[in-house]
Amino acid sequence: MEREREITLVVNGAARRVRVPGRRLLSDCLRHDLGLTGTHVGCEHGVCGCCTVLLDGEPVRSCLTFAVTVDGSEITTVEGLAGADGMSAVQRAFAECHGLQCGFCTPGFLCTVTALLRDNPAPTDEEVADGISGNLCRCTGYQNIVKAVHRAAELIAEET
């Protein structure tokens, strides 16, 4: 039997206790132990960005992170981006600008862009490209994703 260890993850605001082997990836822990399947796994070697979640507010590759190494941390997944009054500005902007097609890479983009706009509420084109340059999308050609990031910035500015 593999040795397991009990850890606590504060996921989308709720403390979750889970027993995992040392080699359990955070992505697998979120998806298969906690049932949060919105975080997707596209390459399992940290290149595509589909598995991006916010770890203590910062975007990380959950497929390159062992769950046991983030014991006690706060994690936000795509399931935690919407508020009580509906989808976040970033989510709404992606819908409005047709920033997704198959939707598989989308959770990673949403987490990345949420952090990007928090740190830089009015990014230039170049800053947007730089900000999402670690996420692959095979469907959209990125044009509408870039548009959605700018639109989200507008929505956030209007709503705050």
Added chain:
Amino acid sequence: MTTRLFGEPVQRREDPRLLTGGGRYLDDLGSGALAAAFVRSPHAHARVRDVDVSAALDVDGLVAIYTWEDLPERVGRPLPLLIPHPALTHGRTAYPLARDVVRHVGEPVVMVVARDRYLAEDACALIEVDYEPLKPVVGIEEAVQGAQLVHEDVPGNVGAHLVQEVPNEAGRSAREAIEASPHTLSFRLDIERSASMPLEGRGVYARWDGSDLRVYTSTQTSTSVRMAVAAALRLPLPHVEVIAPDVGGGFGVKIVHPWPEEILVPWAAMRLGQEVKWTEDRREHFISSAHERGQVQHVRVGFDDDGVVNGLDVTILHDHGAYTPYGIIVPIITSTQLLGPYRIGAYRVEFSAVYTNTVQVTPYRGAGRPQAVFCMERTMDKIARYLGKDRTEVRAANFIRPDEFPYDQGLIFQDGRPLIYDSGDYPEMLRMLKELIGWDDFEPGRHRGIGIGCYVEGTGVGPYEGGHVQITSDGRVHVSTGLTSQGQGHETVFAQIAATELGVPIERISVVTGDTRRFGYAVGTFASRAAVMSGNAIALACRKVREKALRIAADALEADPADLEIADGLVHVVGTPTASIPLSTVAVLANPLRYAFDEEAAKATQFSGISSPDKPPVAEGDEPGLEGRDYYSPIRSTFAAGMHAAIVETDPLTAAIKVLRYAVVHDCGRLINPMIVEGQIHGGVAQGIGGALYERMVYDGHGQLLNASFMDFLMPYVTEIPHIETAHLETPSPLNPLGIKGAGEAGVIPVSAVIAGAIEDAEGIEIDRMPISPSELFDLRNLAPDSRPIT
């Protein structure tokens, strides 16, 4: 509120689910299922001498290990050859698990089932397979030499050979016409391998309850997987259901079926009496799914002083990898779509599909067309340079004129039917493109160049698709079609069609695709066919339902059906808005009842007085319920077209290539949702740029794929893709009721040709290979130090 939504940029109805983590992709299902993993061949060509599983037996959580010898006869047969063709004289497919010989790195040899995937992989690592390595065949040239064979019984490694000839109006062959031409050119072109590479790989999850099998699979054709699984597992078709859940991209690779895993996972679930799931990892996707594109083309063309082509003779060597499960569709498409928007005097095309010890080749978005367009558009550019003419002038001199439609190219297309273009306006398209990119005002500079590429795409291939539309007593409309979705927005565009046809608000319409429980007859999603095929089928089904609704409402309102219309879900008498009946009530009245399950239903019960005691409650020839089913089966394909232009800049020192501008004029007939069509084009162009500048499958001489990861197979990020400017022309298709043509593959098709033309213009060096990297361009510069920029 308007329900006339055909042509409107309606926001996608699937997005709220996909944006909030509510999507359900294959690996999101079956949380309690056992996990399968595979031992795959590390050799490109080898004989399997022995499989020793003893070390794996102690792995905690191991449930089962299977090799080919464990499979029953029906399961262990070679996988089906999906599209037979008389020219495919030596079609070969793989066994679900290798039997005796493996023919590419990645071929599955052993299947392991365990409590979870980590443990299944632990067991895989402990299984020892004894291989006797054989000499592999890698690359088209080595295959053609035929010194080594991929399949012992396929001489010369040639799986298929096909010659197609179209003489000119005077009855001369292409070779004769070329010899008689004032000018001739001969050259060779090389296109390397790429792959669909959806961000979600393949995956299969199966449940068996003792009599019924349910299979979820990340596929582009659930109905056909169902038939294949039922046949392989000897199950009655009604006891098998197959569902494509949310699918994270397909781009062609997921039309192949049944994959070994689509047979083995359900078989294991039945044998073990437990749910089993397999989710492909990225390396598996690289080495055990499918690739495309690889071709060598030898071209000879004859033309006159105006650049009008008198004869074209193309010989194609097509790398088919180790197997041909999808037949020779890709080289057939290359050969037939090569002609593009042009009337070529006489045409001869010959292809040989050769086996190599590499991953099998099946369609990837564009499916042979990018290679075809590369060939034809390179030819046009070379003619222009030879004659010192503008490249657009030479193209225009060869265009099919708008008054020549329907235009018969004299060939047989991929659907086995004549290659007859239904409609188009190529001169107008060229005018629009030149204006959009500013062709006539472009000032060539050293290391800046402009390129152009034109294509025609046969879309909406048959044989058929169907649609079912049901209005329930709550007034909701339930639309289903058998083909599947991989991000194209079908839930939105099919709802737009239904809203427009039925006069029902889109919020009350839901669409289900790819679920054989809802619709069992379908072909699949490929060849830019979903909107054309299912879109028209759903429209026709809606028209049946509308007719029935008006008939029932006319009875209830004591009006003539011809005086009725439906608006906002209400049937009313034209000019008398007060005389109306909601579709929900019409649905109740459509289904004579004995039992009232709610107040509304009571209206249709036997003592409610709605039906005449002199007639049967359901009239002869009628059916209960407000629903309709119809099919669309076209006589032949409908032909979309497009023209792209790009301006590129190359770095004088590093030879880095940057796309400064990219312009697209696109004609897919009537647009259902322009926002979604634009999205399809953007994505296609991005994949095209990947194929032109970055993506290739790098095999070494041993048949090892050296770049089987996202670290090394370079797909474009946002930083590689320019802003794409688009304009639309709409020449409706006369072939279908909605006048639409397909749009899914369009964007990717001409990109390599466009970029090659632009680099050639910038550098003055002939670009005859794709993709081209900065280091390759650098080497070409060194080989041709005296070349001058082309003007």
